[in-house]
Structures are given as structure tokens and as C-alpha cells.
Amino acid sequence: MLTYIIRRLLLIIPTLVGVTMLVFFIMAKAPGGFESALNEGNQSMGAEARRLKQEITNRYALDQPTYIQYLRWLNQVSPVGFKMSGDFQWPEEDKQALDAELADWPWITSDRDRQTTRDRILTVAIFSGREPSEVLTVYDRAAKQPVEAGPELFELLDSEPLGEQAFWDELGQTQAKDPEKAVEELFREVGFSSINKSRVRFTAIKLWDPDLGTDKTNRNVGDLILERLPITLLMNLITVPLIYIVSIIAGTVAARRRGGFFDVSSGVVMLGLYSVPVILAGTLMIAYLATSQYLRWFPASGVHDLRADEMPFLPYFNTEGFQRGYLLDFAWHLVLPVTCLTYAGFAYLSKVQRGAVLETVSADFVRTARAKGLSESNILFRHVLRNSLLPLITMAATILPGLFVGSFVVEYIFSIQGMGLLTINAAKNADINIVMATTLVGSVLSLLSLLLRDLLYAVADPRVTYD
Numbered sequence: 242m243l244t245y246i247i248r249r250l251l252l253i254i255p256t257l258v259g260v261t262m263l264v265f266f267i268m269a270k271a272p273g274g275f276e277s278a279l280n281e282g283n284q285s286m287g288a289e290a291r292r293l294k295q296e297i298t299n300r301y302a303l304d305q306p307t308y309i310q311y312l313r314w315l316n317q318v319s320p321v322g323f324k325m326s327g328d329f330q331w332p333e334e335d336k337q338a339l340d341a342e343l344a345d346w347p348w349i350t351s352d353r354d355r356q357t358t359r360d361r362i363l364t365v366a367i368f369s370g371r372e373p374s375e376v377l378t379v380y381d382r383a384a385k386q387p388v389e390a391g392p393e394l395f396e397l398l399d400s401e402p403l404g405e406q407a408f409w410d411e412l413g414q415t416q417a418k419d420p421e422k423a424v425e426e427l428f429r430e431v432g433f434s435s436i437n438k439s440r441v442r443f444t445a446i447k448l449w450d451p452d453l454g455t456d457k458t459n460r461n462v463g464d465l466i467l468e469r470l471p472i473t474l475l476m477n478l479i480t481v482p483l484i485y486i487v488s489i490i491a492g493t494v495a496a497r498r499r500g501g502f503f504d505v506s507s508g509v510v511m512l513g514l515y516s517v518p519v520i521l522a523g524t525l526m527i528a529y530l531a532t533s534q535y536l537r538w539f540p541a542s543g544v545h546d547l548r549a550d551e552m553p554f555l556p557y558f559n560t561e562g563f564q565r566g567y568l569l570d571f572a573w574h575l576v577l578p579v580t581c582l583t584y585a586g587f588a589y590l591s592k593v594q595r596g597a598v599l600e601t602v603s604a605d606f607v608r609t610a611r612a613k614g615l616s617e618s619n620i621l622f623r624h625v626l627r628n629s630l631l632p633l634i635t636m637a638a639t640i641l642p643g644l645f646v647g648s649f650v651v652e653y654i655f656s657i658q659g660m661g662l663l664t665i666n667a668a669k670n671a672d673i674n675i676v677m678a679t680t681l682v683g684s685v686l687s688l689l690s691l692l693l694r695d696l697l698y699a700v701a702d703p704r705v706t707y708d
Contacts (some may be wrong), residue, residue: 253688260684261677262311268676269307272555285641314677318451319465361384454674464676470682472544472660473648479579484586485633486641491587492594492628499599516590523654531577542656544574581651586640593636597629627701634697637690
């Protein structure tokens with residue numbers, strides 16, 4: 242069993258690569274694609290627009306082919322990967338050798354200026370993938386005459402976006418007024434352009450914490466996932482037991498009373514529920530159960546009251562009567578979202594359970610048990626139900642990923658700050674890192690649910706073994 246589990250966990254890795262690659266390339270090749278993120282920079286004017294465009298290009302590696310963009314993202318989120326130019330550090334001996342070289346430059350009069358110049362040269366070297374000595378000559382001329390020598394420096398760096406004529410015109414105006422400021426501006430631009438540059442250095446392998454990157458507003462995507470994932474998981478952890486409890490009870494009772502009133506009526510109700518789209522059900526629930534126009538029994542959005550932070554954790558009584566408290570207020574807000582997630586699941590699985598029970602009841606071992614004189618309750622709970630659970634376990638592999646995807650719609654309808662709302666907003670804003678991160682998390686949960694399904698097979702049926 243342990244060998245099987247390890248093998249399945251190892252197979253998750255290539256599966257995740259395939260899933261994320263498919264999503265990444267579909268997004269990249271869709272109309273607009275990742276390039277739509279660059280259009281935001283066109284809404285501004287001058288240097289700021291160009292800097293914003295360059296920042297977005299660097300952040301998402303839009304200056305590279307699509308397969309390089311994907312490999313860079315994969316390298317970034319993997320716990321084992323290659324060093325990238327953005328995190329490359331020069332050894333101390335190289336820095337000391339460069340300091341000795343800069344000591345011969347007469348216009349550098351202080352240690353602070355020498356250190357600043359050294360850092361600039363190393364930044365350019367990292368950016369261009371060259372040795373510092375190759376940058377020294379061009380840098381020497383640029384430091385004296387930044388405007389005239391600037392284009393030559395950027396030819397060395399092979400950086401077309403930074404070689405636009407508007408930048409050099411703007412830098413020339415600065416040079417005429419303040420030469421020292423022009424020098425600062427030139428190399429500040431070089432340093433800015435080297436941040437997160439999309440060149441991967443395959444010189445060393447390193448272990449690191451997976452980095453999901455930042456969104457378009459520079460917020461850490463990992464922190465956003467940790468903030469939003471708990472509420473989505475909680476809703477699913479509440480939903481799954483409810484679905485299976487209702488399904489097992491309703492399906493079993495309908496099978497035992499086949500052709501009776503409960504069987505027929507529950508079949509009609511379950512078919513009707515399964516036919517109602519979640520988005521329609523959520524909208525109707527809000528309209529009729531959460532507005533003052535009809536029955537204002539439940540809140541229409543969110544998972545807490547605006548004053549929830551001031552509430553005690555447990556319900557209590559005061560001079561105004563019964564007060565919900567933080568916990569009950571939370572549960573009250575979840576009633577409608579959980580109902581939306583639940584009804585379609587148990588409507589479908591109850592029919593599956595009914596069919597499984599009817600098939601098991603007609604099996605030879607059940608007739609043998611009756612012939613031995615076992616009671617109907619003993620046959621039902623000890624023999625029939627256990628063998629009827631196998632189809633439900635099979636369906637769990639589709640129910641769990643379906644709930645995760647369905648929660649996206651529910652969270653959007655009820656304005657719940659979970660993974661669903663985060664993903665939908667990211668897709669609308671073409672935020673690559675968030676979409677890929679939520680795809681990765683959803684894929685991991687789906688693959689783990691498949692593994693859990695196979696392990697439950699062995700628990701429910703002793704004949705199943707993975708040794």
C-alpha cells in the first residue's frame with residue numbers, strides 16, 4: 242500500500258505539469274492573451290507609461306517566447322529549480338576585483354560612489370548575461386557622457402524596449418540641465434530593467450520555497466491564496482458530508498420502498514433539483530430569501546456581519562434579547578451558499594445510491610443472508626450498504642473537483658472572498674500569476690481526491706488491494 246501511495250504521489254508531478262501547461266498555453270494563445278496586460282501602460286503618458294510597460298513585461302516575461310514564459314513560471318513555483326538572473330549574486334572576490342579596477346577611475350572620489358558604481362556594473366552584467374569586465378569600457382564612457390554613450394550601452398544589453406527614442410530625448414533634456422542626474426537616471430533605468438528579467442541562468446540548481454509570484458498590484462499571490470483558500474475549503478468540507486448523508490439516506494429509503502410514494506416523489510424532486518443551474522438557484526435565493534421585498538431570512542452576501550468583529554464568539558442574551566454571536570452569524574451567512582453547493586450533488590448521488598442498493602439487494606449473497614434468517618436491518622446495514630458505497634466512492638472523484646469549480650460561481654454570486662471570486666477577477670483582469678496559482682491549487686486538490694478515492698476502495702471492499 243505504501244509503495245502504491247508513493248508511486249501515485251510521484252505521478253502527480255507530471256500530471257500537474259501537463260495541466261498547468263495546457264492552461265498556460267490556452268491563455269497565452271487566446272485573443273488578446275497575455276499581451277493585453279501591456280495595454281494598461283498606454284493609458285499614461287511619457288516615461289511612466291514606458292516604465293509600467295517594462296515592469297509588466299519583466300514580471301510576466303512577455304519579451305520571451307511562450308514556452309520560455311511557461312518554463313520560467315514552472316521554475317519559479319517548483320521547490321527545486323535553476324537560479325534566475327533576478328536572484329543571481331556575484332561572489333565577493335569578483336566584487337573586490339571590480340573595486341580594484343574602479344580605484345583607477347579619477348572621477349570616483351569616495352567609497353560610496355565606488356560602491357554605487359560597482360553595483361551598477363554588476364546589475365548590468367546580470368541583466369545582459371555578461372562578465373563585469375565586458376561592461377566596464379562602455380560604462381566608462383557612459384558615466385562621462387550618458388546621452389551620447391547611452392545607446393551604445395543598450396546595444397550591448399540588447400534591450401530594444403529601453404532603446405526607444407523618447408527615452409533618449411527625455412534623458413538629453415535632463416543632461417542639459419543636470420548631468421549628474423542624467424547619469425543617475427540612465428543607470429537607475431538599467432537596474433529597473435534587470436529586476437525579474439526573464440532570462441533563466443542554468444548554472445546552478447537550488448532548493449527554495451515555491452514562489453507563486455505577485456499579482457498586477459504587487460501583492461504576493463501566495464499570501465492571497467492563504468487568505469482566500471480556507472473559506473473555500475470550509476464550504477466544501479461542510480458540503481461534502483451533507484451531500485453524502487442526504488444521498489445515502491434518500492437513495493436507500495427509495496430503494497427499499499421501490500415504486501412507493503417516497504420513491505416516486507423523491508425521484509421527481511431530485512430530477513427537478515438537478516435540472517436547476519446553480520447560478521439561477523443562487524439568484525432566486527437572494528431575490529426571495531435575502532431581500533426585504535419578500536422574505537429577509539438570510540444575508541445576501543459575505544460571510545460575516547459588518548459588526549462581526551465586535552461580537553462575542555458564542556451566542557448570548559442581553560437586554561435586547563437573543564444575539565447570534567460570531568459563530569452563529571458565520572453559520573447564518575453560509576446557509577444559502579452551502580445550499581447552492583449541495584442540492585445538485587445529493588440530487589444526483591441519491592439516484593446513484595438508489596440504483597446501487599437495488600443492484601446489491603438482488604445479489605446472491607443477500608439472498609443467502611435472508612435464507613440464513615438474518616433480519617432485514619442486519620442485511621441492510623452490514624451487507625447491502627457497504628457494497629453499495631463503491632459507486633458513491635467512484636463519484637467522489639468527480640464531485641470534489643466539481644464542488645471546487647462550483648464554488649467559484651457561488652462565491653461570485655454571494656460576494657464571498659474565496660478562491661472563486663479571486664479566480665474570476667484575475668481572469669477578467671488577465672492576471673497571469675493568480676490564474677496559474679489557482680489552477681495549480683485546484684489541480685492538486687483534484688488529484689489528491691482521486692488518490693483518496695482509490696484508498697477508500699480498499700477500505701470499503703476487502704477484495705481491493707494495491708500490494
